[in-house]
Amino acid sequence: MGKKQDSGTPGAIAPMGVSVIGLGKLGAPLVAVLASKGHRVTGVDLNPDAVRAMAEGRAPVDEPGLQDLLDRCKERVGATTDIAAAVADSDITLIIVPTPTGPDGRFINDHVLTAIRGIGEALKRKTGYHVVVVTSTVMPGSTGGVIAEALARHSGRIVGREVGLCYSPEFIALGSVIRDMLHPDMILIGESDPRAGGVLERLLASVVETRPQVRRMNLVNAELTKIAVNTYVTTKITYANMLGELCERLPGADADVVTGALGMDTRIGGKYLRAATGYGGPCFPRDNVAFATLARGLGARADLAEATDRMNSHQVLRLAEMLAREAAPGASVGVLGLSYKPDTEVCEASQGVMLAQALAAAGFRVVVYDPKAMPTARRVLAKTVEYASSAKDCARRVDAFAVTTAWPEFRDLESDDIGPGGAVAIDCWRVLDDERLAPYCRVIVPGRGDDHVARKPATRKRAAA
Ligand SMILES: NC(=O)c1ccc[n+]([C@@H]2O[C@H](COP(=O)([O-])OP(=O)(O)OC[C@H]3O[C@@H](n4cnc5c(N)ncnc54)[C@H](O)[C@@H]3O)[C@@H](O)[C@H]2O)c1
Structure with a gap:
């Protein structure tokens, strides 16, 4: 992995032109993080207020540290509603738009596909290699399936050769998005081909301030890893809550004492192991449900994920x-x-x-x-x-x-x-x-x-x- 980087200098590589589609809770901090390490970043959003804020160097979302970071790198940040201009002016495009959960528990790709259409049409008019990265959470099979097909159709390019396609989620928690982006446990890259994955690895490695493990794999394995991580964590939280309910009925028992000792076992670990509330937020509940839906749809059993969801309710x-x-x-x-x-x-x-x-x-x-x-x-x-x-x-x-x-x-x-x-x-x-x-x-x-x-x-x- 690359060396620790000084702010403003992506040491291991020359600065890249990056476009980020979606200036929301995840996209806006990513723009700032990339620009803070020396890259030239253009943010794109359909929402003119978000674009105006970003173009003026104001944080479009409320996230600790975001405004400070933008203040330090705003000369390298642009923003527009014109996706074609942003793609034309960059080497790599990251898509971080919403993928809402549908009634069947699956993520809906509509916003991603709208972005892909804009990117594809822009690539028709652009010469040179380009990498497209899906960062939004999608159902396993989407990136190599409907998304790759749409990119090929709209760009007229061969995916995996004339345009690279990656899936690479961020493992972040709201409230610590910037710290989490700079200090990830792992960089996870799903890739259509080694060239595309290599470009993305160089970009991400130039940004992190630690030496995380890098895992490169095919697209579907990366998509599955993302929701599997969250499903595993929800299981762990639920296990602690199950233990807590039991302890409440057992005189002398204290779940904190038990989970404190449990966490000492390196096979288990102490994070997210506390009898407290259930889990919530924009990722854990829906990733767990999507995992169960995926398994059921494939004819595999999903009892554990389903039980976790029920226990959480x-x-x-x-x-x-x-x-x-x-x-x-x-x-x-x-x-x-x-x-x-x-x-x-x-x-x-x-x-x-x-x-x-x-x-x-x-x-x-x-x-x-x-x-x-x-x-x-x-x-x-x-x-x-x-x-x-x-x-x-x-x-x-x-x-x-x-x-x-x-x-x-x-x-x-x-x-x-x-x-x-x-x-x-x-x-x-x-x-x-x-x-x-x-x-x-x-x-x-x-x-x-x-x-x-x-x-x-x-x-x-x-x-x-
Ligand atoms: N928020 C989190 O904690 C988190 C964590 C991990 C993964 N994710 C995933 O990241 C994705 C984005 O999440 P978020 O929380 O940043 O969403 P968000 O709703 O905060 O922001 C999404 C932004 O995308 C914009 N947008 C929608 N369609 C667009 C289009 N076609 N072109 C340009 N802009 C468009 C919206 O206007 C909005 O500003 C989702 O798939 C989510 O599951 C989120």
């Missing part, structure tokens, strides 16, 4: 029941954390939003708060809940609340923030300081048997002042 209900045990019917309950993880405003398949929905449907008065995701959550929850102005405001207004996202600022809650009736808090991510919250708030941790089995009666009434 169960986590919201489990949490709602925990809260319901601590609050009288119709009481006020709170949900702290609506984004699917900290450092993002994204609420897609968020456990906090789904918990709020379940509690409202069960007749509770629900008060919610999130440091970043209030506007996005409002679009989903509308008038079914009440919106607090801060975590303290939320805690003050409820009898029981759950912390569903590990925002560090929730740790600042203290006993003075609890309403006069006292409260019970379910701290899914161990962010609360129970000593600061005592005596007016009792903190319950999922997966801890003694918090659940031998539960003391809730101290609802605040001691006389």
